[in-house]
Amino acid sequence: MDNSFGTIFRITSFGESHGDVLGIILDGVPAGLNFDLEVIQDELDKRRPGQSYLTTTRFEKDRAKILSGVFNNKTTGAPICLIIENKDINSSFYEKQKDFLRPSHIDYSAFKKYGGYSDYRGSGRFSGRITAGFVMAGAIAKQILKKYGIIIFAYTNSIGNIIDDEKPPINDLEKLIEIREKSLVRSINQKKSKTMEQLIEGVKIQKDSIGGTIKCIISNFPAGKGGPIFNSIESNISRAMFAIPAIKGIEFGVGFKASKMKGSEHNDPWIVKDGIVQTIKNDAGGIIGGISTGMPIEFTVVVKPTSSIGVPQKTVHIKTMENVEIEFSGRHDPCIVPRIVTVVEAMTANVLLDSLLIDGSIPRIFKE
Amino acid sequence: MDNSFGTIFRITSFGESHGDVLGIILDGVPAGLNFDLEVIQDELDKRRPGQSYLTTTRFEKDRAKILSGVFNNKTTGAPICLIIENKDINSSFYEKQKDFLRPSHIDYSAFKKYGGYSDYRGSGRFSGRITAGFVMAGAIAKQILKKYGIIIFAYTNSIGNIIDDEKPPINDLEKLIEIREKSLVRSINQKKSKTMEQLIEGVKIQKDSIGGTIKCIISNFPAGKGGPIFNSIESNISRAMFAIPAIKGIEFGVGFKASKMKGSEHNDPWIVKDGIVQTIKNDAGGIIGGISTGMPIEFTVVVKPTSSIGVPQKTVHIKTMENVEIEFSGRHDPCIVPRIVTVVEAMTANVLLDSLLIDGSIPRIFKE
Amino acid sequence: MDNSFGTIFRITSFGESHGDVLGIILDGVPAGLNFDLEVIQDELDKRRPGQSYLTTTRFEKDRAKILSGVFNNKTTGAPICLIIENKDINSSFYEKQKDFLRPSHIDYSAFKKYGGYSDYRGSGRFSGRITAGFVMAGAIAKQILKKYGIIIFAYTNSIGNIIDDEKPPINDLEKLIEIREKSLVRSINQKKSKTMEQLIEGVKIQKDSIGGTIKCIISNFPAGKGGPIFNSIESNISRAMFAIPAIKGIEFGVGFKASKMKGSEHNDPWIVKDGIVQTIKNDAGGIIGGISTGMPIEFTVVVKPTSSIGVPQKTVHIKTMENVEIEFSGRHDPCIVPRIVTVVEAMTANVLLDSLLIDGSIPRIFKE
C-alpha cells in the first residue's frame, strides 16, 4: 500500500535509482483519450537530470516508454504502465560508502525498517529519481484537466534568502509557464532568477547545497469539489507533497502568516461580480473546509537543501558503530528546487484528477 | 470514504454540531485493553467549549458515551462506537443568517457540493465540534502508545505576534503536559501565557479573532516505522492535520526555515551515544524519507483566526445574489488554538497507532 | 477495516446482539434525497425476529432510529448513522454456556483471534443480528437504485430438499415481491411454500435446523457497469454475501451447472431485438468479465442450517479442555433462510449503488 496513491485514478510507483527501470502504473485513466508520448516526454524533460550546469552531472535522457494500456494511440481504460530505463549508472561511490550513514538521508531509517536489505545504490528506492514516475502520471492527469480549462502552475518562489515576493498575475498561467521555462531556476522573476542562479553556483563550488520554496497555483478549478474531513483537497495535496523527497512543509493561501492575523483581516469577503460568486481576496488559497471555493487554489511547499553534499560530515559506521567524519562522494544537485517544480505540478494534477473522478465530474469515456 | 481515516486502526466520524449526537467508530482497536471512559473524558474536557472565559459561551459538558465494542470493561476487538450528545443547542442565529455566505466559512463550498441541503445549524457537519470524535479516538490511541513509552505532546507555540521561541525540554513531556494544563491558552511559557491571554481577551472585546501556531512533539517513537512514499509518516500526519478545521499549514522539524539553509547547516550529523545511533540535532523533525529516525518527531501547524467574528463583513445573499454587509451572530471562540492543541495530539496518536499496527509492531490482543 | 465495505458508498457496521445498539454508518449517500424512515422500517420488518411462528422467539420490534446525516427530511451528504436498540435481551443462557464451544459457531475462531475478550452474549458481534445494519443501508441504496428502474429481488429458492425449480417471470419483479411477502418462508411458489413451511415446523419440533438456497435477480441494471478484474461485480457481490453469517456458497447464472456444460451449450448468443443488444438466454447471469451485460443479474447463495440447535452435541470446554456432550439453550430460528432473503437484497443494493457511484453514473446531488 505504500506505493499506491489515489482512489479512482490510482498510481502505483516502482523501480530504483540504479535498478533497470523506474516506472508507474496508472489505473483509472478514462478510455478514448489521445495518447501522446511527447506530452509525457516534455514533462519528464523538465525534471530530468543534466538540464543545465546547475543540476547533477548524472546524464539521463529519461525516455518514457509505454508497456501497456494504450491501443491505436488511445487509452483503453486498462492500466497504463510507463517506464524509463536507467542508463548512466555509476554505483561505485555507493559501494564504498554503504555502511556510513549519510546525514539527513534515509540510510538509518531504511536500515531499521528493512534490516539492511535496501538497494543503497543511488539511494535506491528512496532516490528523488522515483518522482520521474509521478511526473509521467501527472502529464496525463494535466492533459485531462486542461480539457476542463484547469491549469496547474508551479514555480520557484525562493532559493535561500532570495525571495520572489511579487504576486504573479494569474489570469494567464500558460504565459507564466513560458516565462518560467526560460529561467534555469524556474523563476518567473527575471531579475531574481539571475541572483538565484548565482547563489546556486556559489554553493555548488562549495560542494554544499541550498533549500528553497515552490509556489503552486491552480486556476479554473470548479467550486464544490473535493471532500470534507479526511478527504479534503488540502489533506490529499499535502499527503501527495510529502511523498516527494525533500519536502518538509506546506501551507495553503497565506498559510503560516495566518497565525499573526485577526479574523477581520484573514476572512475573504464574498462578492458577486459578473454574476459569479467569488472572494475579494484569496487568503484561504481557494479551499475552505477541504472543498474548493472556485477561487485559484494556492499553496507553497518548502524544499530542504539537498542532503547529498561534498563537505566533510560527522557520521556513524553502522557495522562498527564508530563515530567518524567523512566526505561523501556522489553526483547530486546543489539545489533540487527547480527540478521539483515539475514534480509538484504533477502530483497536484494527480490529486485533482482523482477528486474530479471521485465526484463523478469527469466521464469515463472520452470521444475525441 | 470522506469520513474514514486509517488502515488497520480506522476511525469513522459522524454527527453534526446541532444534531442529536457527534460520534466516532474505532475499528481495529486490539482486544483485551482496559477501557476507562474517564481517560476519554479527560481528553474531551481539554477540547470542550466553555473551559474558560476565553472560549465560546456554548456550554457543553461533552460527556462521552459508549454504544458498542466494550464488554466487561475490556475492548473486545469489535468496533467501538463513542458518542457525545449535543445539549446546548441554539440554532436561531443560523436560521436567520442561513442564506448569507459567512466569509471564510464552508457555506459556499458546501452549497456547491451539496446543493444547499447541508445542515447549516452551527456549521453542521463542518463545525470544529466534529473533532470531539477525533479526540475520543485519540484518547484510546494515546493510551495504547503510552504502553510503549510513546508520549505525544502539543502546545500553543504562538498566538498572533506572541511567539514562544524557547525550545522545550523534551526529556519529560508528561511534566510539560502538567505545566501546559495550568495555562488557559495551553502555553508552557508562563510569561508569554499571560500575554497571549490578554491578546485573546483584547480581540474578544473587539468581536474579532486571532490565529496562532501549535507545536507537537512525540518522544520514544521507535526508528524504522512508517512507510516510504505515499504512506510516509509526514504524509499521514499532514493528511490528518488538514482534516482539522482551521489548520492551513504544517512543517516538520525546522520546516520552512530549511528554505534558507545550506545542506551543511540543515543536515543532522549521526553519532553513537550510549550505544544508540542518534543525530546531534534534529532539524529533520524525526522523520527522513517518511520513516522515523528514532529522534523525537516534531512538527508545527498553523491555525487560522476563527472565521466566526462579530464585526460587519461584506458578503453575498446566495438566493438573491445581492452584495451586502452584515454582522453575523453566533457563539464562537476568539481564538481556537488552545482547544485545537488537544485535537492535534489526538489525530497524531491516531496516525501513529495505525502505523505501528500496519507494521505488525503492536499485538492484536492485550493481556492485562 | 473489517467493518467497512464499499468505496464511494461506504457502510461501517457496529454493535452487538446483546449490547445497547446495532448500527450502521452510511458514507457517500448523495445529498437532497427524500429520507423516509418508514422505507427503512419496512425493510427491517422483513428481517426482524418474531415475524412468524417459524422464527426465533426473541421479540424485537427493531425500530430504526437516525442519529445523523438528515436535515429537514433530506439527506445532506453527511454520513448517516442509523441504529436500532436491543430490547429483549436475555443473556442468561450465554453466561452458563460461555466456555463450551458451540459447534459450527464462531466461539473457537473468535477465542483464538480475540483472546477470549469477545462479547459472547447472543454471539455478540458475530450474531446474524448485525445484518440489521446492512438492511438499513440497503433500504436507502434500493431507494436510489429504484429511481433508475433497477429492482433487486431475492426469494427462497429451496429449503432442504424442497426446491422451487420454476423459472420466475422476471418482467415484473415488484409483483413477485408482493407474492413473496404473502409466504411465511419468502417463496414465490405457492404450493412449495406450504411444504417448506411444514418442513421447517418439523425440524423446529426436533429442536433441529435446516438449510436452503436464495436466488437473487436484478432487473434493469445497465450494461457496461462494474469493473474488470478485482473490482468485478461478481467479486464485490460475493465479498458482500460472505459477510452475511451462514452463507457458504455463491454461483452466478447457471453457476455450478456450467461445469458439466459444453461451450456451445453455455454460451449465450447475442441478438438485436427491439433495437437492443441482448442475449437469447442468460446462463452468464448478466455479468461477463466482471462487467454487466444489460441482462438481468442472477445469482444463488446457499444458507447453511442454523448452527444453534437444541439437540445434544459433542464439544469441548475451552478452559478445562474436556470433551463433553451438552444440549445448548438459546433462542434461534429453525431456518434462517426466509429472514436472510432481505439481507441478500440489501447487500446487493449496497454493492450495486457503489458500482454506479464509482462509475460516475449517479449524481452526488438529487433535486427532488
Next chain:
Amino acid sequence: MDNSFGTIFRITSFGESHGDVLGIILDGVPAGLNFDLEVIQDELDKRRPGQSYLTTTRFEKDRAKILSGVFNNKTTGAPICLIIENKDINSSFYEKQKDFLRPSHIDYSAFKKYGGYSDYRGSGRFSGRITAGFVMAGAIAKQILKKYGIIIFAYTNSIGNIIDDEKPPINDLEKLIEIREKSLVRSINQKKSKTMEQLIEGVKIQKDSIGGTIKCIISNFPAGKGGPIFNSIESNISRAMFAIPAIKGIEFGVGFKASKMKGSEHNDPWIVKDGIVQTIKNDAGGIIGGISTGMPIEFTVVVKPTSSIGVPQKTVHIKTMENVEIEFSGRHDPCIVPRIVTVVEAMTANVLLDSLLIDGSIPRIFKE
C-alpha cells in the same frame, strides 16, 4: 482501483494478451527474502499455454523477468515488478472479427464500459492470460507461507460429467502435488484423469469446450486468522476467485450441499485430540464467521466452458447491428480447468499472505 488487490500485500496487475508485456507489481513483500526466479518460473510453467496437446496452440515460454524490488538476490521491501513478454502474437483473427460480439465474451460489456477503445486482440486486458501475473505474485506468497508450514493445493475435481468424488488424503499435500503434476488434466485420480483427458480430446475435435470444477485445500493455516464481517477469509478468497476469468461460483466446505442438511448433520462437533482443539469433521471448510478454525480450509470453484469455440454461433455485428451467424477463429483451450488450477492456488496464497500480514503474524524482515 480495479487492478489492485490486497491491503498490506497488494498486487497490481497490468498488461494485455497481445501487448508487449503482462506484469504484476507486488507491494508489501517483506525484506530479506531469498528471491529465486526459478520458483516463479516453476509456477508459471504450470499455467503457460502449450503444455500439452490439450491446451491452446499459442506457444509462449512465459519467461518471468524482474524489473524492480530485488537486490543481491534478496527482496528489499520495495515494490517488486515482474513481467513476461508476449512473443507468439497473431492478432489477424481478431482484426477480422473485431466487430462481431463473441458470445459469452467480454466484447459487449467492454464496448459499453470503454466505448469501443479496448484492445480487442486476444481479448486484450480481459484475456485469461493476465492471470500469469497473479501466478507470479502467488509464487512468492506461497514461498513465504511455506515457511510457516502452510501448503496450498488445488486440483481438478471434475471435467464435465467426470467427477472425482474421492476425498483426498490431506495429511501430505506436497505428495498430492507431485501426483497431480503427472496428470495432463491436473487430477489426482489416476483412473479419472485418463477419462477426463479423453473427454477434453473429444470436445477439442468438435471445436467445442467443456467446463469443470477445481477443489482447493490449505493445510496448517492457523486458527483465529482472517477478519470478521467484510474482511472474512471467505469474502476475500471469493473476491479473488471471481477475478479469474471463467470462474462462476464458489462454495466453502460442503457448500451447496448444506442447503439440504440439518444443523445436527452439518455442525462440526469440537473435540480435543492430542491436546489440540479440532472438529471431528470439517463441513465448514475451515472457516467459521470469516475466521479460520485451524482445520484445513477447503473450497471448490466452478470453471465455465471456454467461451472461445470454433462452431458456428449466433451473434450481432456491433456496428451494423445485424443479427448474424459466424464461426469465430482463434486459438484456445478446449478446457481451461487444468491451467486455472495454478491460478486458484496463486490467488489463494495472495489472500492468505495478506491476512497474516494484516494480523501482524508475519515479520516485515526475514533474516535468512
